[in-house]
Amino acid sequence: MITYDRLFIGGTWTEPSAPELRDILSPHDESLVGRAAQARPDDVDRAVAVARAAFDEGTWPNTPPSERIAVLRRLNALREARAEQIAAVITAENGSAGWFTRAGQPSLTRQAHAYLKAAEELAWEETLTPTDPAATVRSVVRREPIGVVAAVxxxxxPFSASLAKIIPALLAGNTVILKVSPENSLSMGLLADLLAECGLPAGTISVLPADRETSEHLVSHPDVDKIAFTGSTGAGRRIASIAGQQLKRVSLELGGKSAAIVLPDADLAKFTAGLAFSCLLNNGEACIAQTRILAPRSRYEEVVDAVKQVVETLKVGDPQDPDTFIGPMIRRDQQQRVRDYIATGIEEGARLVTGGPQVPAGLERGYYVSPTVFADVDNAMRIAQEEIFGPVLVVIAYEDEDDAVRIANDSEYGLSGGVWSADERHALAVARRIRTGTVTINVAPVGFDGPFGGFKASGIGREYGFAGLNTYLEYKTVTL
Structure with missing residues (x-):
């Protein structure tokens, strides 16, 4: 069993204001995985105070970018050395299948390398050439850190979301308070251990597991200069309102209800081979999951049957079993939420192809949901419009290409999406018409050099690479 009985504040493990430890239970069988201290508002105040002092009076904001890059490169190397342990702990506390947590480790390296490359190539200070040759004024443009960042x-x-924020924030010279979910107290304790080793100055970063009330205390704190949030659209709206009132900088990566458009010429064998990875990764608990499958009317039943066959072959069960593809939901309330959506789909008149609201046989203990496919779905149904965050897919028919694009765009969300076609150039043309931040063609993996983020209610701002680094910088112009 893993125990973290202290909080990581400003680079030091310190006594929490409340001594009670939270039990971290396995979503698989509800056994005790570990215990961890939880932050309260008083702990947030301490973390913000040391971050404020470290930014205003410390060395990190004025450390040369090359030295900051070296520290974050060291952090990445430390994480790589403990990749297997990190994957195992996330599987134990989250219920994420082992294949997913292990496969995610090289992705974390690619994500880090993209940020490091952007920092190395960024012109941190440059003198602009006047557009008027006769001008007597020169402009020096500097990129400077924003200040104290609250990353939620x-x-x-947890590792992907946290590193997507703290690496660029620290590279830019900011100080950071990372607020993590209570369910991730153990894996984020491991992250804090790595942060303690990598060479950051005192006060530069804190890692606080905490509930929503404490999180709101953090984002509302007057000494926080920027909020970087990943989570639900509802919570994002609340955070945006707080940021607006206080004129804080804010970036939001929110929910999704992404569409996978299967064009008439698509190779169904290739589509089914990639379907699980694009539509049901991480037990369906993924904001980028393409949970709306749009199929041409001429091949509709063929696509429905193909989706059914794939879903029914996926093993559901113990996430530590290497053969398991889909594990449990994170909590009992999330399990019930997904089952309620499945019941809603039936009530709305969708055709249940496979799965259903019942718990999978033999998996009554833990927080399991039957992977479910609905056909004959109207895009106006709740199961087609609302983010379920579980292993539930809907197959929607379209008449022609214009109709497919219309349905894909008929959503308040715009985070991800996919196009399947035998003609890559044609698929790219369709992708250009979809109002969403990321589009994959024939299950190409998301890259980390390009920006990642959402249109519409899927967020504000971008992560990864140069665009993600730029999110944590202020521009200053000095004229000479």
Whole structure:
């Protein structure tokens, strides 16, 4: 059993204001995985105070970028050395299948390398050439850190979400308070251990597992200069309102209800081979999951049958079993939420192809949901419009290409999406018409050099690479 009985504040493990430890239970069988201290508002105040002092009076904001890059490169190396342990702990506390947590480790390296490359290539200070040759004024443009950053992340993919924020924030010279979900107290304790080793100055970063009330205390704190949030659209709206009142900088990566458009010429064998990875990764608890499958009317039943066959072959069960593809939901309330959506789909008149609201046989203990496919779905149904965050897919028919694009765009969300076609150039043309931040063609993996983020209610701002680094910088112009 893993125990973290202290909080990581400003680079030091310190006594929490409340001594009670939270039990971290396995979503698989509800056994005790570990215990961890939880932050309260008083702990947030301490973390913000040391971050404020470290930014205003410390060395990190004025450390040369090359030295900051070296520290974050060291952090990445430390994480790589403990990749297997990190994957195992996330599987134990989150219920994410082992294949997913292990496969995610190289992705974390690619994500880090993209940020490091952007920092190395960024012109941190440059003198602009006047547009008028006769001008007597020169402009020096500097990229400077914003200040104290509150980074708030969800539970579904803790290392990816946390590093996507703290690496660019620290590279830019900011100080950071990372607020994590209570469910991830153990894996984020491991992250804090790595942060303690990598060489950051005192006060530069804190890692606080805490509930929503404490999270709101953090984002509302007057000494926080920027909020970086990943989570639900509802919570994002609340955070945006707080940021607006206080004129804080804010970036939001929110929910999704992404569409996978299967064009008439698509190779169904290739589509089914990639379907689980694009539509049901991380037990369906993924904001980028393409949970709306749009199929041409001419091949509709063929696509429905193909989706059914794939879903029914996926093993559901113990996430530590290497053969398991889909594990449990994170908590009992999330399990019930997904089952309620499945019942809603039936009530709305959708055709249940496979799965259903019942718990999978033999998995009554833990927080399991039957992977479910609905056909004959109207895009106006709740199961087609609302983010379920579980292993539930809907197959929607379209008449022609214009109709497919219309349905894909008929959503308040715009985070991800996919196009399947035998003609890559044609698929790219369709992708250009979809109002969403990321589009994959034939299950190409998401890259980390390009920006990642959402249109519409899926967020504000971008992560990864140069765009993600730029999110944590202020521009200053000095004229000479």
């Amino acid at each position: 992340i969800p539970w579904n993919s």
